[in-house]
Amino acid sequence: MTLDISKIRADFPILHQQVNGKPLIYFDNAATTQRPQQVIDRENEFSLKINGNIHRATHYLANKTTEAYENSREILRNFINAAETAEVLFTHGTTESINLVAHSFGEAFINAGDEVIISEMEHHANIVPWQMMCARRGAKIVVLPFSNDGILKINLLDQLITDKTRILAVTHVSNSLGTVNPIAELINRAHLKNIPVLVDGAQGAPHYTIDVQKLDCDFYAFSGHKMYASTGIGVLYGKRKWLDQMPPFLGGGEMIDKVTFSKTTYNELPYKFEAGTPHYIGAIGFAAAIDYSTNLDSSQIHHHECNLLSHATSLLKNIEGLTIYGEAPEKAGVISFNIAGVHPFDLGTLLNQMGIAVRTGRLCADPVMDHFGVENMVRASFALYNTSEEIEAFYTALVRLKAMF
């Protein structure tokens, strides 16, 4: 049985609208995906009938919400196959997840003169938190470069790892180049030298089945809003052996055991890292989004997304003067490009006028722009509800727009 895309599209109310008088074509999924009715309904149900602050009270609403929140954690645990729910921390998203690790792992394990390896294709969210930590601790960043086709030079990793290296932080899938990195191999190589690995899964978790135990990654960070859930909710998976040794990131409610003015002792995992009232409705919606996508055939979704990418790639290559950035053999549904003589801002503006939503700009990846010597790029990114017809309409629009310049 093949995937019935029209049935899937019917689940996403936002897709059925006109923008500037044209049917919306939404190709900015790497920035944020749209939410199915099932997620919207689940969140609404909690907003309308069940809202109560979790873990704090004995009343009906609080109990129901706590139960749903913890049940969501279990759904997320199962989704990434973590060994225990205590290793699944809810955060605001990938950015907070990485900041948490950079801060708390840094406090515990990184000292003056130490080194952190990141890759050249990282999103700013996997660069800046490490720089901030390095500035505090007197450590430094070491960069694993990529080749011009967008493939990490993983053979260089062994020589970049020194006795000063404390952690490797690398993206699963590049948000700008679409490259799917061989994270299992990277983790394996790093572990051979006893270096823990954080994987930025913001673009990986939406497209791949994640088994953190099989991967043996030390941390895996991802966001709900890139996988059909709401903004403001994400997950940090961390191995207990690290989380137990790391000090809390934020202080406040929920994360404490006992507070006196002279000393505070901290709660157990995962609560130690969940200060304040979490975005529990978002977490409940996140679990609904996971239920939604896992109810579909994952191999068929993957097949569909690969088809969209290869269809788009082969059509776009027909456009003279069009350069695609990132041509790794294994790519997720992201295609970044420029057309010679056409500024990405102009292209994005005119595509919007034709109802087509793409990302333009620096894609939160300045080092990638610098690598290719460009100021900006245009990026189209696909999700399970996109269609071949949309890709063809996009291609036709690009051909028409190019002629205007």
Next chain:
Amino acid sequence: MTIDEIQQEIIENFSGFEDWMDKYGLLIELGNELVPIDPKYKVDSNLIRGCQSRVWLHQEFKDGIITFEAESDALIVKGLVALLLKIYSNRTPHEILASEPRFIDEIGLRHHLSPTRSNGLLAMVKQMKLYALAYEKISTKNN
């Protein structure tokens, strides 16, 4: 022509087009016709940085009149820059300060001026007004 008369003329030129793509077509044409800024002024100190496109703005003040030269790397922005120059260049500080670029709203391009678009255009208008304010103060002082 006064600033207001020029704005009115621009609004009328654009209202002739039904299709949005034609309006953008005209902006692209205006962008292509814009006299490039003198390369010696296309420097970082004259750069108004937006997230997506850049604008360079140079000014000179002589005999009570401010003259602007400007350029952008994006063609649509360049078209808007050309219109702003038509309106604000070769004016007294007082004229510049007394007039808002209402044409942008009226031809339906308001979203290009929202801070979130970060295309440097809003910052360009602000910068032109700041120059006008500074020169007005200098002129008053000298008088």
